[in-house]
Amino acid sequence: MYAEPACDSSMPVPAPMRWPVITLQPAVREAAPRRAASRCSTCSLRAVCMPADLTSTELQQLDTVVLTTRNVRRGEALFRTHDAFQSLYAVRTGSFKTVVMHRDGREQVTGFQIPGEPLGLDGVCGGTHNCDAIALEDSTVCIIPFGQFETLCRESRRMQRHLYQLMSGEIVRESSLMMLLGTMTAEQRLATFLLDLAARFRTRGYSGAQFNLKMSREEIGCFLGIKLETVSRMFSRFHRDGLVEPSGKQIRIVDSEGLARV
Template sequence: MDAHSIKVACSSCNLRELCLPMGLSHDEMNKLDHVISTRKRIKRGTALFNTGDRFTSLYAVRSGFFKTCITTADGRDQVTGFQMTGEIIGLDGIVSDQHSCDAIALEDAEVCVMPFDQLETLSREFNTLQHHVHKIMSREIVRDHGVMLLLGSMRAEERLAAFLLNLVQRLHARGFSQSELILRMTREEIGSYLGMKLETVSRTFSKFVEDGVIEVKQRYVKILDTEALKRIVNPQVCN
């Protein structure tokens, strides 16, 4: 079946509270259903879009996990983010009408296609949607600031602790465990995102295990002591 022939309705999607505004009227939801009417399946390891592709749509992750990355001047892949169910990909394309990064599926995934010109038109029609689009953009800016803080001022242990806490918090908001997760990304990809060498990532994971903070079995991670992770990130906070 062609990816663009898969029909989807926001009104009947159990993820809509994650990626769409609350409080839309029945009429507004019907209009949104008409705009966001197709899904696209992306196989693990393949690109949803690449750097330089023409920007036409935003994408809501319906299932699966993505990484966004850019190629640096010296040819290295730099991971700029990880996106999961209920999050929006493609905002990078708005500024110049073409994508400035690659979005690669880390596992078989499915996205809802949101044509941006139609979304803009609809946003002008009802303010709730416009406000929500602005909130999504603002969230990206805040996240970028968080990454800059990670890379600019934190030690290796602080970076990895903050990363794990952020990941499990985002997964918990989607109904998953507060303490257990499967890492969809490799240690190398984590290192690229956090500005750490692969050996440093592995060594830091090992230290957390030795200290009884986490348990690790390949990509499975169980957080045994959330407060200890928080203290690593904010050592000045005393309970």
């Protein structure tokens, strides 16, 4: 099966890293209400967000940097394209999608983030964000002021290595996305997406066999570069072949090995 255009368009999907750099410094967006964060040293997601081998001193230093969290309601933006970059974020609860806009106003989904995953690394390069980060459900993020985090990284080789790993992870993710969009069939794209999401949930201690998809079928198609109708057809085919059991937004992976062979 040939690859179909993303979001009902024949235009090629642009790589997020190629978004034009804006040289004018924009005004800082008005900050949303913040509240005190749970300490990183006692957070159940710390092993996912941060290095597992931090010393007690490094944990104390981290607790002085990550002091606040922010609630983001479903459909609201954590940040938008061209906003001034000030902080990194770690998803604490809920989930997000990152989006870039085509010049004609169409949106291209570039990723989905679940608890324990970072947001905001796109702003490190040019000092402004290159995408919108939109909450897929009522969510909470931990706010990591980048200037203080840089200072901590200079004092801790473990944290410095962790920052490098985060940035490298973004490069690997984008390379994988380009391979997925450029070389895989529609069936393979959806199968890979489901298996990747399952693996990410397992890493966080959740079930990798049964989970809810917080994103819509249309958003999945926009991310994978296939039409909504094709996404629905592929889910039906996977169900018919005994690979998955979809029930609304809930997905149960019945045969992960078979899904990997698609």
